[in-house]
Amino acid sequence: MTIAQKKIGPTLLKVDNISLSFGGVKALTDISFEIREHEILAIIGPNGAGKSSMLNCINGFYHPQQGTITFRGEARKQMRPHEAASHGIARTFQNIALFKGMSTLDNIMTGRLLKMKAGLLSSAIYKGPAEREQIQHREYCEKIIDFLEIQAIRKVPVGRLPYGLQKRVELARALAAEPTLLLLDEPMAGMNLEEKQDMCRFILDVNDEFGTTICLIEHDMGVVMDISDRVVVLDYGRKIGDGAPEDVKNNQAVIDAYLGVQH
Amino acid sequence: MAFFFEVLIGGLMAGVMYSLVALGFVLIFKASGVFNFAQGAMVLFAGLFFVGFMELGMPMVVSLLLTIAVMVLLAGVIERLVLRHLVNQEGIILFMATIGVSFFLDGFGQTIWGSNVRQLDIGIPTDPIFLLDGDILIQSFDLWAALVAGTLLAILVVFQKTRIGRALRAVADDHQAAQSVGIPLNVIWIIVWAIAGLVALVAGVMWGSKLGVQPAIVSLALKALPVLILGGFTSIPGAILGGLIIGAGEKLAEVYIGPLFGGGIENWFAYVLALGFLLIRPQGLFGEKIIERV
């Protein structure tokens, strides 16, 4: 299946005139764009352009001073990260944010916590409902483990895994939540070519098989041009480009931002 | 009214002692990010060695120099045997390690010197001074203690501005980054712990001359922890002011509120005050809010 045949749906998330500043420093200025259902949207831009801040706003970690974010038709101003998670927004981080003392499997199982109901008492008794629930969700996690080809490291504490595998476990944890919108912050940073190819394949498969909408930040232009449906370009906290990869590639403002302008 | 001021001044003077212990905490915390639970035990340790040397018949100056040497040596040993192996560990692990150090020093000092209360007389006059035509009575010893604490503070503030002081702050910010710009982490740690050891010595001597050198000093020194909550963990003026507030507050509370509950509130007043702060203003009086990034 090629990207061209993919069915891109209506707007899933809409960002309207977002401005964010820390003290006197403006991180984001008046940014608007939208993410449509089933698409892969890439946010690119030089270092310090405000890409990670943008993701942090979307999943409620930062609270922008101005503007609104509308997710599935519901506008919101202030939202805690765990609320964003319960609305179906999952993410991974630039600097891996796994639970280092826990095994791969336990890390992935934490991704399912929102879907599990067993409380303190039934968990303490374990036999019965809690055990059934554990096993049922374990099955789903095993599907993801198979999908991302990390069977061998199931019981290994993630602190001991190499970087590339940790990135994959983090993706697995995000997927375990069955998100509607998946935010990936530099999923391929620091990877070699082969690992990048694997990761690209996983991202495309997730988008394809689970129908998950993906918004990712990436520096590798080759990857961005290959896998994304649309690209948003940020520079110094402002949006300077938005459109299909080919259009953005030829956009003069974008070229200037990346290559510099001769004055 | 005169009675009020007498209680207040008495409390402030006790507060000076808390400030001195808290100062040791702040120094180490600022320079190494280590929350040194052993500071109280170091006060006892220094006091025990000083009074021990004096009892062996050595002149005061010699005893002082020897104790300084012991505290510097102690800093080196702690760095070599404990801190070096825990670089880049989480704060909570380092904290628990210093609890271990605290117990060890407590036991070690008493194994060598015994656990009796020892009187320490270093010649500070203890005669009472009357203010306001004899209405208010204060101890001249307390004035001396305040003077010593003030001098120590001035030295530390000047020290902050020196090259070593700057290196210390760099280390506090980031161990690895400081190492990578050529700051010898191990040396810095020894210096900081040695300075904290000297501050402990001053506190030990002052406290020892007032109450006698005794194991109870360790638990009294625990009150430096609420002082830190009030003053903030990284602020030297905060440690001083926090100590004074706690010292004065608990004495006033004991005298004026204590009788309502049958007394004894001095023992927990500082902690409960700190608990209140943690609930309402966790960064303390002078601390900054930390912006977290992911």
Next chain:
Amino acid sequence: MFYRESGQYKTSYRADQAIFTIPQDRVFFALLMLAAFVGIPLVATNYIYTALLIPFLCLALAALGLNILTGYCGQLSLGTSAFMGVGAVAAWNLATRVPDLNILVVFALAGLVTAAVGMFFGLPSLRIKGFYLAVATLAAQFFLPWLFVKISWFTNHAASGVITAPQLTLFGWSIDTPMEKYLFALGVVTLLALAAKNLVRSNPGRQWMAIRDMDIAAEIIGIRPVVAKLTAFAVSSFFIGIAGALYLFVYLGSAEPDGFTITMSFQVLFMIIIGGLGSILGSFLGAFFILLVPIFLTRVPPMLGFDLSTALVSHLEFMVFGALIVIFLIVEPHGLARLWQITKEKLRIWPFPY
């Protein structure tokens, strides 16, 4: 050679999620339980019960509680002993004021009361972390025992201020001898340890560990830090409260409410550091170890011809504990439990090194 899992296949997730996945472990655990419930009563003397086994069970339960909070959820507490005091005082009040209440109900309610108190002192954890919290728990440590002494209602206005545990009876079984007390405590502790193991291997445990390892990431995947931390405080205090009630009812017999001092808080903290942070088994190993050290120090030097004074022994005890804490944190932060695991891994491939 005997401890090998090759050839054993797990065919269901249920089997793979079990506490003991390898039959050898199950057999070992069954033998251990048999020894504890049947073997020990056959051989142990009253001295062993009262000096070692009964305090071991009580303090192991307290260590288990603290381990949930500190080892699993990463929140440090120096107020364990005060919370044990809350449990003891609550259980005593319930048992004396409502004489017909079943002792198990008394203990459970005492645990719940302690859980509520623990949650209150855990409130600052919502805004601060790590060692800052230690100060909040110190407030509990110094305030609560004072409260029990000053408000005489807590000790039923007893002139001496001493609370004495009433006669223990469980469904008509009157628990008098040290052996009976041991068996009763063993039963309670076994049940609670099982519950703790179940908690840490399912949802609550994963929430706590996620908060411990990276609280920001935990919140972003949908864990509510407020809920996770406060449940950790509640569950931890529940266990500690029952430990305190046991401590009074089967070990001390009678106590002054301010006898729950900070020294014991440190003792319990040392148990989990040496036994293993974040390990149920470690809580037991650590409690056993910490209780053995003073016995060892008072008994062994005289055998070797050294006559140490009691004061010296207590100073040496401080030094040994202090040194052990530092050594364990440096060499094996996961404590005795991890050493046991390493031994098992070595046994698996024995007699070959790899």
